[in-house]
Amino acid sequence: MEVLYGLHPVEEAIRSGSRQLDHVSVARERRDDRLERLIQLCRSAGIRVSLEPRDQLTRIARTDAHQGVLAVVKERQFLGVEDLLKPKAEGQHRFFLALDGIEDPHNLGALLRTAEGAGVDGVILPERRSAPVTATVAKTSAGASEHVRIARVTNLVRALEQMKQKHVWVLGLDERGTPDYTDFDFKTDCVLVLGREGAGLHDLVKKTCDHLLRIPMAGQVSSLNVSVAGAVVMYEAMRQRRPPAEKPAKKPEEARKGLGS
Structure with missing residues (x-):
């Protein structure tokens, strides 16, 4: 318990x-x-x-x-990658989050809260070099962690390769990557991979990525906190993937009388 x-x-x-x-x-x-x-x-x-x-x-x-x-x-039962990869309804694309060595429970909680809010279909966590999903994580996530589907894997690279076999694009976030995150079309099956606090993605994880995206920075610092960076990209993906709002039907305009009528 x-x-x-x-x-x-x-x-x-x-x-x-x-x-x-x-x-x-x-x-x-x-x-x-x-x-x-x-x-x-x-x-x-x-x-x-x-x-x-x-x-x-x-x-x-x-x-x-x-x-x-x-x-x-009762102790949380984690899923496997195959559980996350179950197909969605026709025309709906899957969006996942994978965390490569996030060890700060507050960052993990913040990312799970954002993932739940942004409609992420599942989160992948490695068993080693990762903060466990504890009460601190649940508190930081304001309870959102209880709604997120989480898979724990022994080997993150192998899990990402498994997703690629199911036609899921693997997108790493890296300050030296290209293109900018706003230039990528998220309207496809994809998984966003975020790296360690300070050190970023492990080399093998980075090599596994199909694309490395970057967040442009206008100030003197080169990167954002991982939970903030993850939120920026997850909500851009949600914005792109959201179906366009239906415009309200225009009311027929009454015939206007001109000067000669």
């Missing part, structure tokens, strides 16, 4: 239904509308709620950032 803490992570774990919750503990000292709504959500879902001293929650969560609520949940 694992522990999730914070209002949003616990609430989203209940809403997603992706994991079994053993029980939810709330601090006796906290009483407000947000907590009451969470308690009602637990009762509607048939989840046991217990009242505990705040200090007890701090000991269990190993942090005082639990906001007076934590949940004991």
